[in-house]
Amino acid sequence: MKKPFMGLFMLLFAFQSNAQQITWQCSNVKVDNAPAFITVWDQFMNSELGKQMTPHAVFEFVNTNSTNPSTHQLCWFSDDAAKLEANQSMFASAKFMELFPVVNTYINNVEEISNYMGQALIADPGDFSLRFSVLYGINVKDPASYAGAFTKMKAAFDKRESNGTIELHEILAGGEKDVTHVVIVRAPSMAEWLSGRNEFISSKAFQEFAAATRPYTEVIETTSGRPLQFYNVQ
Numbered sequence: 001m002k003k004p005f006m007g008l009f010m011l012l013f014a015f016q017s018n019a020q021q022i023t024w025q026c027s028n029v030k031v032d033n034a035p036a037f038i039t040v041w042d043q044f045m046n047s048e049l050g051k052q053m054t055p056h057a058v059f060e061f062v063n064t065n066s067t068n069p070s071t072h073q074l075c076w077f078s079d080d081a082a083k084l085e086a087n088q089s090m091f092a093s094a095k096f097m098e099l100f101p102v103v104n105t106y107i108n109n110v111e112e113i114s115n116y117m118g119q120a121l122i123a124d125p126g127d128f129s130l131r132f133s134v135l136y137g138i139n140v141k142d143p144a145s146y147a148g149a150f151t152k153m154k155a156a157f158d159k160r161e162s163n164g165t166i167e168l169h170e171i172l173a174g175g176e177k178d179v180t181h182v183v184i185v186r187a188p189s190m191a192e193w194l195s196g197r198n199e200f201i202s203s204k205a206f207q208e209f210a211a212a213t214r215p216y217t218e219v220i221e222t223t224s225g226r227p228l229q230f231y232n233v234q
Contacts, residue, residue: 055078068221
């Protein structure tokens with residue numbers, strides 16, 4: 001796979017090794033006034049308090065279904081779970097007036113749809129900021145077998161000439177009904193994602209993967225989107 005400057009969704013950060021396990025906490029939200037929210041959120045994340053928090057990403061949904069009214073996703077992530085947990089105490093201990101613009105704008109413009117925590121099982125953080133991604137929420141009844149089949153399939157995926165990456169994440173708590181894992185396919189653009197997808201699904205490697213995993217997996221939902229902003233990256 002060709003790799004110029006790349007990385008999407010949740011994370012172009014100091015995590016340089018696949019051996020480091022990234023934990024993330026995300027909220028799917030419906031934003032009524034996106035420009036107002038993004039402006040005040042950007043101000044907060046660039047404040048002294050915001051700069052002390054873990055890496056963070058704001059993601060905009062492009063395609064959803066009738067059961068998912070979310071417009072954006074707010075994600076915190078780290079390879080240190082203690083630092084991720086500390087985000088909550090930072091909010092709790094902050095002076096109310098310091099947070100008031102964020103809290104007021106959040107209350108008036110944002111509806112939380114779902115919250116969930118997960119970990120990256122097979123992912124290259126250097127690809128997390130690619131400009132378009134499709135997320136497949138999957139119910140997996142045999143995680144060990146699925147991970148083995150996924151690893152084999154990904155090896156073939158990575159040998160392609162097209163730019164892009166494919167990842168496997170596990171849902172640990174919360175999220176959408178019946179979704180146990182998320183597969184994310186990222187590319188520099190929607191057009192490149194589509195051409196790569198049409199090429200790869202007809203390959204022997206993908207057909208073997210689909211046949212092997214079909215008895216114990218079900219795709220629950222498919223969404224797409226793009227990252228708007230990253231904070232606290234190094």
